Amino acid sequence: MSNASNMVHGLGAGLSELLTSAPLAAAAANPGAMTKLWFRAPAQSATAHTADELFLFIFWFSVLAFVVLMFLMVYWSVKYRRRPGKIAPPSPSHNTPLEIAWTVLPLVLLAYIFFKGFHGYVDQLVAPANALEINIRGQKWNWTAEYPNGATTGEFKDTSTIGTQAMPIFYVPGDRPVKFKITSLDVLHSFWVPDFRMKQDAIPNRYTSWWFKSPAPDGVDDDATDGIDEGFITVQGRQIPYRDHWIFCAEYCGTYHAEMYGIIRVVPEEYFNEWMVASAGAGLSPIELGAKLHKSKCASCHSADGSKNTGPTWKNAYGYPVEFHGGGSLDLSDPNAWDNYIRESILRPQAKVHLGYGPTSQMQSFEGQLKPEQIDAIVAYYRSLSDRGGASEAEATPPPAN
Amino acid sequence: MTTLDARNPSLAQEALPAHERYKHGHHFRNSADEFDACKTGFWLFLATEVLLFAGLFVAYGVFRMLYPEAFANGSHYLDWRWGGLNTVVLLISSYTMAMSIHHTQHGRKNAATINLLITLVCGLGFLLIKFIFEYAPKWEVGKRPGQFFFYPFSQDAHEPLWWSVYYCATGIHALHVIIGMGLIARALVRLRMGYYGPKHYTFVELTGLYWHLVDLVWIFLFPLLYLIH
Amino acid sequence: MSTIDTSRAPELGHGDHGGHGGHHGPYLQGKGSFWATVWDWATTVDHKKIGVMYLAAVLFMFFLGGVAALAVRLELLEPVRAVNNQVTGQMLPQIAELFGLGGAENAAWGNDLYNRFFTIHGAIMVFMVIVPSVPASLGNFLLPIMLGAKDVAFPRLNLLSWYVYFIGSIFAVLALVLGGADTGWTFYTPYSITTDAEYWKVTFMVLGAFVLGFSSILTGINFVVTVHKLRAPGMGWFDMPLFVWAVYSTAIIQVLATPVIGITLLLLIFERVFRIGIFDPALGGDPVLYQHFFWFYSHPVVYVMILPGFGIISELIAVHAHKKIFGYRAVAFASLGVAAVSFLVWGHHMFTSQGELSGAIFSALTFLVAIPTAVKFFNWIATLYKGSVAWNTPMLYAMSFLFLFSIGGLTGLPLGALATDMHLHDSYFVVAHFHYVMMGGTIIAFMGGIHHWWPKMTGKMYNEMLGIIGCIVVFIGFNVTFFTQFIMGVQGMPRRYATYVDQFQSWHVVSTIGSFILLVGFLIHAANFAVSLVMGRKAPANPWGGLTLEWTTDSPPETHNFPREPLVTHGPYDYERTVPPHWDPKDYPLPADAKSRPLH
Ligand code: HEA
Ligand code: HEA
Numbered sequence A: 001m002s003n004a005s006n007m008v009h010g011l012g013a014g015l016s017e018l019l020t021s022a023p024l025a026a027a028a029a030n031p032g033a034m035t036k037l038w039f040r041a042p043a044q045s046a047t048a049h050t051a052d053e054l055f056l057f058i059f060w061f062s063v064l065a066f067v068v069l070m071f072l073m074v075y076w077s078v079k080y081r082r083r084p085g086k087i088a089p090p091s092p093s094h095n096t097p098l099e100i101a102w103t104v105l106p107l108v109l110l111a112y113i114f115f116k117g118f119h120g121y122v123d124q125l126v127a128p129a130n131a132l133e134i135n136i137r138g139q140k141w142n143w144t145a146e147y148p149n150g151a152t153t154g155e156f157k158d159t160s161t162i163g164t165q166a167m168p169i170f171y172v173p174g175d176r177p178v179k180f181k182i183t184s185l186d187v188l189h190s191f192w193v194p195d196f197r198m199k200q201d202a203i204p205n206r207y208t209s210w211w212f213k214s215p216a217p218d219g220v221d222d223d224a225t226d227g228i229d230e231g232f233i234t235v236q237g238r239q240i241p242y243r244d245h246w247i248f249c250a251e252y253c254g255t256y257h258a259e260m261y262g263i264i265r266v267v268p269e270e271y272f273n274e275w276m277v278a279s280a281g282a283g284l285s286p287i288e289l290g291a292k293l294h295k296s297k298c299a300s301c302h303s304a305d306g307s308k309n310t311g312p313t314w315k316n317a318y319g320y321p322v323e324f325h326g327g328g329s330l331d332l333s334d335p336n337a338w339d340n341y342i343r344e345s346i347l348r349p350q351a352k353v354h355l356g357y358g359p360t361s362q363m364q365s366f367e368g369q370l371k372p373e374q375i376d377a378i379v380a381y382y383r384s385l386s387d388r389g390g391a392s393e394a395e396a397t398p399p400p401a402n
Numbered sequence B: 001m002t003t004l005d006a007r008n009p010s011l012a013q014e015a016l017p018a019h020e021r022y023k024h025g026h027h028f029r030n031s032a033d034e035f036d037a038c039k040t041g042f043w044l045f046l047a048t049e050v051l052l053f054a055g056l057f058v059a060y061g062v063f064r065m066l067y068p069e070a071f072a073n074g075s076h077y078l079d080w081r082w083g084g085l086n087t088v089v090l091l092i093s094s095y096t097m098a099m100s101i102h103h104t105q106h107g108r109k110n111a112a113t114i115n116l117l118i119t120l121v122c123g124l125g126f127l128l129i130k131f132i133f134e135y136a137p138k139w140e141v142g143k144r145p146g147q148f149f150f151y152p153f154s155q156d157a158h159e160p161l162w163w164s165v166y167y168c169a170t171g172i173h174a175l176h177v178i179i180g181m182g183l184i185a186r187a188l189v190r191l192r193m194g195y196y197g198p199k200h201y202t203f204v205e206l207t208g209l210y211w212h213l214v215d216l217v218w219i220f221l222f223p224l225l226y227l228i229h
Numbered sequence C: 001m002s003t004i005d006t007s008r009a010p011e012l013g014h015g016d017h018g019g020h021g022g023h024h025g026p027y028l029q030g031k032g033s034f035w036a037t038v039w040d041w042a043t044t045v046d047h048k049k050i051g052v053m054y055l056a057a058v059l060f061m062f063f064l065g066g067v068a069a070l071a072v073r074l075e076l077l078e079p080v081r082a083v084n085n086q087v088t089g090q091m092l093p094q095i096a097e098l099f100g101l102g103g104a105e106n107a108a109w110g111n112d113l114y115n116r117f118f119t120i121h122g123a124i125m126v127f128m129v130i131v132p133s134v135p136a137s138l139g140n141f142l143l144p145i146m147l148g149a150k151d152v153a154f155p156r157l158n159l160l161s162w163y164v165y166f167i168g169s170i171f172a173v174l175a176l177v178l179g180g181a182d183t184g185w186t187f188y189t190p191y192s193i194t195t196d197a198e199y200w201k202v203t204f205m206v207l208g209a210f211v212l213g214f215s216s217i218l219t220g221i222n223f224v225v226t227v228h229k230l231r232a233p234g235m236g237w238f239d240m241p242l243f244v245w246a247v248y249s250t251a252i253i254q255v256l257a258t259p260v261i262g263i264t265l266l267l268l269i270f271e272r273v274f275r276i277g278i279f280d281p282a283l284g285g286d287p288v289l290y291q292h293f294f295w296f297y298s299h300p301v302v303y304v305m306i307l308p309g310f311g312i313i314s315e316l317i318a319v320h321a322h323k324k325i326f327g328y329r330a331v332a333f334a335s336l337g338v339a340a341v342s343f344l345v346w347g348h349h350m351f352t353s354q355g356e357l358s359g360a361i362f363s364a365l366t367f368l369v370a371i372p373t374a375v376k377f378f379n380w381i382a383t384l385y386k387g388s389v390a391w392n393t394p395m396l397y398a399m400s401f402l403f404l405f406s407i408g409g410l411t412g413l414p415l416g417a418l419a420t421d422m423h424l425h426d427s428y429f430v431v432a433h434f435h436y437v438m439m440g441g442t443i444i445a446f447m448g449g450i451h452h453w454w455p456k457m458t459g460k461m462y463n464e465m466l467g468i469i470g471c472i473v474v475f476i477g478f479n480v481t482f483f484t485q486f487i488m489g490v491q492g493m494p495r496r497y498a499t500y501v502d503q504f505q506s507w508h509v510v511s512t513i514g515s516f517i518l519l520v521g522f523l524i525h526a527a528n529f530a531v532s533l534v535m536g537r538k539a540p541a542n543p544w545g546g547l548t549l550e551w552t553t554d555s556p557p558e559t560h561n562f563p564r565e566p567l568v569t570h571g572p573y574d575y576e577r578t579v580p581p582h583w584d585p586k587d588y589p590l591p592a593d594a595k596s597r598p599l600h
């Protein structure tokens, strides 16, 4: 036993020696410097700060564990190096309290990391109801974005010095929650904006989503945005501040996977609204298109005003709990549950049948009859009919001429 | 050198049947140890087989959840009577397999032979029923997997997927039946040559284990594919 | 720095083989003519020869995979740019042009070439190098000897598994010769279904991986049974060397996880050849199901890669510190614990493609699996306390392992935490993580193990100084290559990128330089080994003073390992009261009361 306490003592002595070492202490005193070293610039999304803090927490914890262990390894290996004619002196070969301690203490710490990680994740995944929703579609090898009013992007960054493929620019408003609803038209892709510390895979036949809220740009390259492209664009003589963030495709998708990139351009909200209206073009907004499709294809069974019909009404349905025939209900903790449920019901009506409208649904599958953007439009319209659908579209879009 | 020392009979032992002369592998202490080791190893192998089929069962479960109506239609296309008949055939063969081991252990070579033969015939019967009365008629009318599907009266867009799962699961099972029959044939030939008897019957026993597994997998496949609508 | 003076370690007893009769010579003895020897090796059921053949094959494959890695690093030296309509920075096509193999003008070709190289690199390294590396080579050689047995339980199955490995590798090489698959080693659908329409390259690659799985299963079954049935008299479960525990746990994972990848790859082959639609969203299939299937195998398999490495490290530290391993039982059970929990965490590779609930569960379990590993680490370091530490190549490799693997393991933590993985997933941070654990962990332990048992396997000593230099060069090169990748990853560099935006270039250049330092390090080792084989000093039976049973045999061991069945009378690490076999008690002065003192 005394040997074991010797060992613990040696450990303590080693530790104190370590902790007084200068460079470590200096680095610990200036967390901003560490952020810069690892990330180049702080996260540009309000929800990503938890993630960065957690990363640095794990980093410092790891440095501590690593340095202590390596110090002991080298220290003991030198101190107890082999000497001819001498053998290792006896010492205990196990020590139950010590072993329990070094099992349980890490467990506590890891539990903390897990909870923190889970919270940060939920924060980044579950968008507030009033978020502006942008449909992102991945296709070999480019991204397209569709805004609530039907606007798409026609602007590309000049890639003559940075790559060989076209690089679209997606405008988003600063200081306002924005939600990306992501899907793919062919193989897997992944929509990653490193400056927002967030990505989700783009999967065919399925929606995933994430959101962010980025500070409005001031056009000045200051400390908070060091290394990030920030400046002014000139629009009709006005100077509009902007900040650019890379989009990378993070799931291998073939030949031009490495150049399936794009730019998220954060601009002040007033300018963004102008831009969106100006870019809307002649087409219909998704909600308008959805309303039209509803009228021609769905209205015979689904009312939009709450009245009863063959199928459930769309009025105030989105976001509410729903139960199914054969047991089970929609998992509302999943932010994409409703979107995916609507999509699934359009394509495979029998997969989940609304309680009271079954056991088999009367509906025919629309698979192969609707284009991806038409399905997205129906989902958007469905959502706009609910008071739990979030006010986003109504706010973001100038009221549709009725 | 190897476990086949029986092939080099010494003159004095010439008169004994091969299974009496059997000598265990030189790296085992005795033949009981060797028998134990072979059995442990074979059980591990059976575990890998179970896991292999587990993958197929999971795929079945997932797609059943995704496309319930395609899978309900699918099982309506199958005739439970053929499936049931095949179940009975396999159950009988499992019984005769077990009996053949029992007879080998007690040195009743002829009884063991007859049982093995019946097992073999049952295996063949299973395959014939499967191919002639199940696969062939379905394949002809276009009830085929994935891109080969052209059945004109299908009621659900995802029936091709049902057929994919059906053919994969039953096809891989049929492959196991064929392999099992190969093992049984080997056991049969070597039994006649006198290699197996009360003191040495490892291979027959392992073949039996394998055959029971094949049977067991079918016992799960049958209700999942034929009976649940 | 003092190494053991092996010349003074006396050889007791087994110096001449005269007494054992004709065919009991050293297992390496030739069979007269050259072809007779070749035939003898090709048909051998001796676990030692099979182990050596595996070792040669694995090192050859490591070389191939390493060449592909260097190609990957070369391409990344410069980003691809279109300058004045002229594509620049395509290193691989430019090199190909030097050899007259086609033009560099076509941007797509360069990217395709790159994609093939990293796929080949990953697939070779995983399926043909690191999974079979330690168990099939060192494990085959040592497991029976450490247990005091003459062979593994099923010697002919063992040979079969070697040939299956050979056939699987042929398929993979065929895929390579036909032009190479471009799917990444994960073969994610639907890309892997739709790419390469003439379909033989990808199909052969998948077929190769499928066949290699059988080799892995057969080895696993063989080892589990061997450990259960062939322990020498006196060897209880807790008298087994920790290397055996590690290989045993590994074998269990191999047996239980590999069949699932078998059926997955089989379905993938059906998918490609017949378009059955199970994993193809265009036909209603589910690509995420494929990922679940794939990782259900491929996560446990990372512990197939590392556990034998852990086993080696336990041996190296105990033997070269002449110290009973601290917390033997904890280390042994940690192996089993890792094996058990490893089956429950596969979803941490898919945090960005699954729902919240499963994400939370998989994240929590991931942290659970880190605990047993941490326990082992603490035990290894504690073993050094009051040891008698030899500073030689194997021990340096053990320290190198502790250094590199703890970085690799600790960087697994931000990957396992949901919030941080959202950013780090599929970035170079992941690439750096898995090189630190696979190369910095397994390969480094493997190199340490090869040095440790080289005298036993070949009967020759190698040059200690050259070994130490090689180890240090590899250590430096490794950190230069891969630490930079952590930084790139956090800053946003995605993996599997043939080109990149400018801000990453300086890191990539450093990393490429590092990879060539690595090459130099491995060439030093290769030269050292070659010289040792040709003109190495004859190795004593027990150069390091180990206590486990392999050190009681000759170097190299005779065909049946032991002249008579050994009886185990002391634990594998009872350095405090046992003079190592073949050692002179004068060189190992035990205190007078050594025998009477209780062990714990
Ligand atoms: C040898 C192989 C090996 C090993 C051992 C590990 C070990 C671990 N791995 Fe790793 N991993 C891979 C090989 C391996 N990994 C590969 C190949 C991939 C990528 C596959 C691909 O996509 O291509 C990957 C990817 C990967 C991911 C997915 C990342 C992504 O794609 O987004 C994750 C996420 O959780 C992860 C986590 C872990 C964890 C927590 C451990 C833990 O087991 C680590 C435990 C070890 C330690 C913790 C360090 C030692 C302990 C100490 C120094 C004591 C102090 C520590 C504490 C108190 C905690 N790994
Ligand atoms: C065991 C596993 C292993 C090992 C050892 C390595 C070793 C190396 N890897 Fe590998 N790597 C993977 C497994 C491994 N890798 C995997 C699984 C992937 C993912 C693939 C995918 O995305 O699909 C990957 C991906 C990967 C990438 C990312 C590609 C991308 O995402 O775009 C890079 C980039 O730098 C890289 C580099 C290297 C380098 C420089 C080495 C170097 O360390 C290599 C050094 C070795 C040599 C230079 C050979 C020298 C050998 C000899 C001379 C003979 C030796 C003989 C004796 C010692 C006797 N690897």
Ligand code: CUA
Binding pocket: A138, A140, A141, A188, A189, A190, A249, A250, A251, A252, A253, A254, A257, A258, A260
């Ligand atoms: Cu799209 Cu990678």
Ligand SMILES: [Cu+2]
Binding pocket: C298, C299, C302, C345, C346, C348, C349
């Ligand atoms: Cu994993």
